[in-house]
Amino acid sequence: MTFAMQPPDADEVKVPGSTPSSEQEFEELTGYFKADDWKKDVINGRIIAVGLDSSAESQAAFFWAVNNFIKTSNDSIKNKLVLLTCIPENCSEGNKVRFRNFLQTNFEKARNLIGPNVPLRAIIVYGDPRDGICNMVEKLNADVLVIGTRGLTGVRRAMMGSVSDYLSKHSHCPCLIVRGVC
Secondary structure, three states: OOOOOOOOOOOOEEEOOOOOOOOEEEEOOOEEEEEEHHEEEOOOEOOOEOOOOOOOHHHHHHHHHHHHHHHOOOOOOOEEEEEEEEEEOOHHHHHHHHHHHHHHHHHHHHHHHHOOOHHHHHHHOOOOOHHHHHHHHHHHHHOOEEEOOOOOOOOHHHHHHOOHHOOOOOOOEEEEEOOOOO
8 A cells, every 4th residue: 555645735845754765764654744734833733743563552542642632623723643653773674664554554544533634644763762753753843742551560671671661751742651452
């Protein structure tokens, strides 16, 4: 599946980094977006970032954000949704394709749930998920980051680290952690 992309209008922007390369920090899967839709406006709408991976907890965070931040928007408050996922540095080409397909599937799922009038973007961040997502949230000037947590404890958490724990401490915006599966 591929996104149906229209040629840009005069008020649409082609995102730098939207074509993959080995030195790139991120890739915008949505290609073009209307710049005016993504200006910081906390009175008329907030930018809601959702960090996604393939876990059930991540999907719970996605649905929580859609149901509690996006679907509650109305004509005077238009929240915006940006989906983020991360591709690790040493990822095989096959896995990169799977990550893109995963994000594209979630983009289409979000578009079906929220309709065509809500600004929506899908971005792949390259490298370490902790720093990559944290940096992208800052670049987007997001109002909140919604993520899931698997609830690792003890030795597993010490060995593997916790992306949600890191993001909750280092993100440049409030971080809402959705626990468990909805």
